[in-house]
Amino acid sequence: xxxxxxxxxxxxxxxxxxxxxxxxxxxxxxxxxxxxxxxxxxxxxxxxxxxxxxxxxxxxxxxxxxxxxxxxxxxxxxxxxxxxxxxxxxxxxxxxxxxxxxxxxxxxxxxxxxxxxxxxxxxxxxxxxxxxxxxxxxxxxxxxxxxxxxxxxxxxxxxxxxxxxxxxxxxxxxxxxxxxxxxxxxx
Amino acid sequence: xxxxxxxxxxxxxxxxxxxxxxxxxxxxxxxxxxxxxxxxxxxxxxxxxxxxxxxxxxxxxxxxxxxxxxxxxxxxxxxxxxxxxxxxxxxxxxxxxxxxxxxxxxxxxxxxxxxxxxxxxxxxxxxxxxxxxxxxxxxxxxxxxxxxxxxxxxxxxxxxxxxxxxxxxxxxxxxxxxxxxxxxxxxxxxxxxxxxxxxxxxxxxxxxxxxxxxxxxxxxxxxxxxxxxxxxxxxxxxxxxxxxxxxxxxxxxxxxxxxxxxxxxxxxxxxxxxxxxxxxxxxxxxxxxxxxxxxxxxxxxxxxxxxxxxxxxxxxxxxxxxxxxxxxxxxxxxxxxxxxxxxxxxxxxxxxxxxxxxxxxxxxxxxxxxxxxx
Numbered sequence: 001x002x003x004x005x006x007x008x009x010x011x012x013x014x015x016x017x018x019x020x021x022x023x024x025x026x027x028x029x030x031x032x033x034x035x036x037x038x039x040x041x042x043x044x045x046x047x048x049x050x051x052x053x054x055x056x057x058x059x060x061x062x063x064x065x066x067x068x069x070x071x072x073x074x075x076x077x078x079x080x081x082x083x084x085x086x087x088x089x090x091x092x093x094x095x096x097x098x099x100x101x102x103x104x105x106x107x108x109x110x111x112x113x114x115x116x117x118x119x120x121x122x123x124x125x126x127x128x129x130x131x132x133x134x135x136x137x138x139x140x141x142x143x144x145x146x147x148x149x150x151x152x153x154x155x156x157x158x159x160x161x162x163x164x165x166x167x168x169x170x171x172x173x174x175x176x177x178x179x180x181x182x183x184x185x186x187x
Numbered sequence: 188x189x190x191x192x193x194x195x196x197x198x199x200x201x202x203x204x205x206x207x208x209x210x211x212x213x214x215x216x217x218x219x220x221x222x223x224x225x226x227x228x229x230x231x232x233x234x235x236x237x238x239x240x241x242x243x244x245x246x247x248x249x250x251x252x253x254x255x256x257x258x259x260x261x262x263x264x265x266x267x268x269x270x271x272x273x274x275x276x277x278x279x280x281x282x283x284x285x286x287x288x289x290x291x292x293x294x295x296x297x298x299x300x301x302x303x304x305x306x307x308x309x310x311x312x313x314x315x316x317x318x319x320x321x322x323x324x325x326x327x328x329x330x331x332x333x334x335x336x337x338x339x340x341x342x343x344x345x346x347x348x349x350x351x352x353x354x355x356x357x358x359x360x361x362x363x364x365x366x367x368x369x370x371x372x373x374x375x376x377x378x379x380x381x382x383x384x385x386x387x388x389x390x391x392x393x394x395x396x397x398x399x400x401x402x403x404x405x406x407x408x409x410x411x412x413x414x415x416x417x418x419x420x421x422x423x424x425x426x427x428x429x430x431x432x433x434x435x436x437x438x439x440x441x442x443x444x445x446x447x448x449x450x451x452x453x454x455x456x457x458x459x460x461x462x463x464x465x466x467x468x469x470x471x472x473x474x475x476x477x478x479x480x481x482x483x484x485x486x487x488x489x490x491x492x493x494x495x496x497x498x499x500x501x502x503x504x505x506x507x508x509x510x511x512x513x514x515x516x517x518x519x520x521x522x523x524x525x526x527x528x529x530x531x532x533x534x535x536x537x538x539x540x541x542x543x544x545x546x547x548x549x550x551x552x553x554x555x556x557x558x559x560x561x
Binding site for chain 2: 022025026029030033037038039047051054055113116117119120121123129130135136139143144151152157158161162163167170173
């Protein structure tokens with residue numbers, strides 16, 4: 001049996017068929033959630049934002065429906081990236097005001113994982129928006145052609161942009177790690 | 188063996204296995220005999236591995252996997268309880284419409300103009316200006332939706348990265364006009380014969396940088412079928428900066444027995460905006476006019492007429508509001524009214540102060556209030 005295309009599902013939904021929307025949801029929710037989880041780091045926030053993304057599609061079904069998946073993941077990565085930036089700002093504000101407060105109890109392995117994730121996200125937040133979005137989308141498993149559609153560049157430029165993004169990330173991540181070690185030494 | 192060196196992008200595609208078998212073999216053969224390309228490849232592999240390993244840490248853990256069924260239930264509930272999108276809120280909410288009208292100036296200025304980064308405090312920045320005039324361009328809601336879609340988010344019209352250097356915060360109530368004046372450093376004008384304000388607030392200053400993202404702007408232009416060649420060169424990554432200083436917000440009760448006759452007056456020093464000296468502001472302004480729906484010819488003509496170093500162009504959604512010019516104390520301002528008459532706004536600049544008067548109804552004659560300011 002051939003799967004019905006996203007475009008056809010969206011057309012049916014726009015004609016009033018709610019089940020077609022559910023099929024689109026079934027098809028894309030996991031990846032949309034995955035992109036948002038990587039950028040936000042919490043299940044609750046990723047779920048809320050994923051809901052916003054699908055609500056946007058529900059309320060204002062896009063008119064240029066040739067690439068529904070591209071639209072969904074572009075909206076997801078933009079939404080997630082904005083949340084990442086906001087979370088980073090909040091994180092640094094809290095760090096600045098809570099230096100003397102004891103850290104909440106948590107199992108060591110969990111705390112270490114959170115700390116590692118925080119460093120990765122902090123490095124992402126330092127990159128140019130397009131670079132950060134490219135890295136997350138590539139990490140989520142999308143091909144160069146799909147990435148090109150999502151961020152609005154030609155497929156031939158994706159390699160160059162990814163090479164640049166990875167280099168920027170490597171530098172930013174290294175700086176974060178050095179800063180973190182220095183803080184530990186001082187602490 | 189391929190004599191020409193593959194560029195970095197091709198090597199990256201090779202690393203990511205994003206090329207056809209023939210090209211893959213050619214690159215492989217070339218790299219086997221070219222030390223320089225091997226070095227580049229090594230570097231790319233190393234950066235890719237490091238990025239991949241780090242980003243892998245962000246994947247959902249076993250307890251964080253998506254729960255599709257629960258998410259679909261939540262979505263269905265949200266749909267049936269009638270939560271609105273940003274655009275629907277704009278269309279349906281009177282207060283939002285007023286804010287939209289008031290904020291349009293802010294949106295467009297930060298979208299167009301700004302400052303160079305801190306590093307350029309010295310020499311390469313001269314394009315500082317203050318808002319002196321307001322103009323408008325009608326834009327239809329479908330077009331706004333298309334722009335929102337192209338940007339991938341419905342509540343943001345900016346085509347670039349926003350860096351908020353200073354957030355305005357909530358307006359702070361003060362006891363009197365005199366107290367507000369002492370805090371902000373200028374004395375607001377008050378409308379004669381309308382009594383004293385019932386509430387007075389000091390509004391905080393705002394300082395925002397915008398880094399223009401040409402790729403996003405191109406994507407928007409492509410969706411709107413505008414030739415990207417219209418964009419001036421060398422504008423990618425240029426930093427624009429926008430500053431609003433502390434202002435005074437006053438609420439008046441025009442008629443004591445009917446709340447809907449209330450109006451508010453906001454006065455702030457003319458916002459300043461700046462941008463790198465080599466920015467072709469007229470060309471950029473022309474692109475923006477076209478994004479908002481003007482024909483190529485019309486946009487070119489208007490872009491030449493507008494003094495982009497002192498004018499704020501407001502995009503006015505034509506399905507929501509009407510707009511016309513109004514003369515206040517010899518200055519040209521804009522009077523905006525929502526179509527169903529639920530709110531109105533009047534904005535103009537005079538002696539270095541921008542004044543915005545808003546009312547929840549069209550019963551208040553904003554022009555009369557504006558002219559009564561002394």
